[in-house]
Amino acid sequence: MILNSVKEAKGELVFTSFLFALSIVVLVDTINLTESNVVGFVGPKVFPFAIGIALFVLTGLQIISVLRGERGTPEGVEGGQQVDKPVWRPFIQVLVAVIAYAALIDFLGFLIMGPVLFFAVAHALGATKKLKLAFIAVILAVVVFLGFTQGLRLYLPLGFDFINQIDPSVEEDSGEETW
Template sequence: MSIQAPQATEGTGNGTGTRRNAAPAQNFFSGRSELIVPALVLALALFLTWQTATMEVLGKSVPGPQFFPTIVCVLLYGVVIAHTIQIFRSPRGGAAAPAAEEKQYKTQSDWKTMGMVVAGVIGFILILPYAGWILSAAALFWVVARALGSKKALFDVSIALLFSCVIQLAFNAGLGLNLPAGFLEGLL
């Protein structure tokens, strides 16, 4: 909730914001953070165009491997333009005023919690080859549970270890698939 507070005060200091009392600041980008979507799609389209144009085409079939990607490129550029126009015409929260007030608490993402989960996954990928499945999976479980609001740190450690061990056993014994053991290799 802490991240929301300054937004709300900013809103009251703004002429348009005071009318719908809890509305966030009405600067240009408020309600338009969605522009990140067409920006990402544009990046994707540019990547696709560049790769299609520089493709080393094998064979002489007509239509070749560049044919369908070209259609997709055109679709992507069209979508970027249409989506951008749509966002400019109706920023979020502006058009649906009655719903906006009710859903006010919903608008901002909790970057801290989400960052912790993402960091947990990155950490898992980095340590998996060295620490092995049991330890890295348990660590991932622990970090995500912690990020999502678990308060019992020690209890979580045991749950996390239990969970990853059960999976390791089920996989090795039951399904005959091998999960990496890491430095615990000789011990298991």
């Protein structure tokens, strides 16, 4: 139990230190700012400087609080229970799914990556019936794709540009008149 709470404190300490580091990033960026053409009495440095200082002081004090034993209470989970010990497997699955989505969306298109994302996330979070899940994932992606591209006329990638080499803006031409 003691070991556990020490470990928890380490996590919070790392996070608080990260926030502390952010304050230094803000300050360094502000100091290096070149005030090229200052118009008026307040230049572009004043606000960032105040924010950086405030953040520096607050996160510094917070680090002291954490070292003294103050702990943040985790938020509850809607539709389930919050557990104290991290469950890494589903988390990594979700993270990989999201990163894969970001990396491949323009190549494979939404009609492939959408269902893959939905399937992977639901599966990671505990959905078991794979066939039903795959079916719903495809239906949902098709509905979302049509809703956005045809209904709202917003662009979602169809992907596979490397095969037919057609400019995506040309492909979307059918729906572009209203722009």
